[in-house]
Amino acid sequence: MYPASALLVLGFDRKTIRRAVLSGDLIQLRWGWFAAANHDTRTASAVRDGGVSTCVDALRFHGLWTPPGHNGLHLRRSSNLSGKNPACRPPSGCVRSAREPVDPIPVALLYAVGCLPLDEWVAVCDSYLNSTGNDVADLLAAMGKPGPAVLRRLRWVDGRSQSGTESIVRVRLRSAGFDVVVQPPVAGVGHADLRVGRLLIECDSVLHHASRADYERDHHRDRRAVVDGWLVLRLTYDDILYDWDGVLADILSITRPDRHRARTPQAIEMIQKSVLQSTLEGNVPSVFDLSTDF
Ligand SMILES: [Zn+2]
Incomplete structure (x- = not known):
């Protein structure tokens, strides 16, 4: 074009x-x-409508992870032009003249601030950093002089995240007050996606178990982690995108501080026996003290 x-x-x-x-x-x-x-038909639609492609459409065009939905046309246009689709709202100081039919990623991210909620916007930024090896300082420099709304959002960005769903879970849990560790090393397992206390959270994408080998590997990892005393929560794409309230309720239930008090004496005795057996076998949980869960 x-x-x-x-x-x-x-x-x-x-x-x-x-x-x-x-x-x-x-x-x-x-x-x-x-x-x-x-x-590209969507880009052509944006140009036909007096603008150029930006925001979510441009981010998809460039191959970044993008959240589902947001299916309307995302374009920007000069103030002297009009069209039938509403233009994406530019943050302050972000109007550019249109020379390319599709905005470059840093510009598209600026325009996406008005269309994507924080968690989804951060997930796309993470995807960009993770796939390019750039860091937040590089992205900030490429954005020029973004306003305070963008700077506030950039504080949440972390290119270590391996998937959009992982980024979304991290942002939502931190927003809810959880202390979340990204890509924690776990002995015998490698790296988990996220850790909250002794709860390991694995965030599967739609294509996560694309092969039998992936399926086998993840189940062996989970088994190893549980044997060593971790709790493992494996979340699907649909869990995260469409049943977050249910996921959060489960995580709150697992991590509530008085959880250990809810155990029955029989359960405590069972766990103590299990720990003793592990000790006798030389398979000592090295991760935490069973007297407290978190
Ligand atoms: Zn938009």
């Missing part, structure tokens, strides 16, 4: 452009903007 000025730079003169439009090799989207026949 090209503005006419870009076609001229590429060596097309006005006569050649007209001929290409007549033959169908180029499609005129609006005055001064043209697309090749194999164009």
